[in-house]
Amino acid sequence: MTTIQQNLAAVRQKIAVAAQQCDRSPEEVQLLAVSKTKPVAAIQEAIDAGQRQFGENYVQEGVDKIAHFNTTPFANQLEWHFIGPLQSNKSRLVAEHFHWMHTLDREKIAHRLNEQRPADMPPLNVLIQINISDEQSKSGISLTELPQLAQQISQLPNLVFRGLMTIPAPEPDPARQLAVFQQMTQAFNQLKSEHPQIDTLSMGMTDDMANAIRAGSTMVRIGTAIFGARDYA
Ligand SMILES: *Cc1c(COP(=O)(O)O)cnc(C)c1O
16 A cells, blocks of 8 residues: 555545544544645545545645546546635636636626536536634634625525635644534534525644544645655755
């Protein structure tokens, strides 16, 4: 087995243990492999180990990888998630190439994605990004702004509103970290009464996945634990 295959097996095991510890089924938690900055050879190893859902942060890098794998036998089994900040002048590339978009936080971008989604593709799955830790510099909206944006998005025919995503600030205290994730779950459940179709709560990364699952995450986004540390040099 390669390191990536071993890492994937270990991450799947960790998801299963975290789920079982809180009486959830491991199948309720999807694993998104975050492959940003990693070469297509690394992604191919993950594919060979059965992984099918991948997350990318940089539009052009993601589009290049999607184009590469479109020429391979697994093309139509793969699902590509855009999880980075999106400038409006890049929205067309996301609309034309990705299956999911996790970081919607503005009506303007929602309208652009809706208009730019090609007619021969299924609607784009979207998550609204919540700034749960209220950090000044981070993207995402507050929970008070959520009902209005959710309402606007759900009226756009080429988008499917699937749920919420968050990247909490690092929190060394496990109890406080869990409380932040639980706040997200509560907001998600509340939103469900208005939008019964939402089914995805994207939260949890390499360092906080166990608590995210304990709180109710349905999709963890894992990079480092699968592909190793990233080199931005
Ligand atoms: C990079 C990134 C991840 C993966 O983080 P790791 O700590 O490497 O698991 C998850 N979500 C988002 C939005 C990211 O940018």
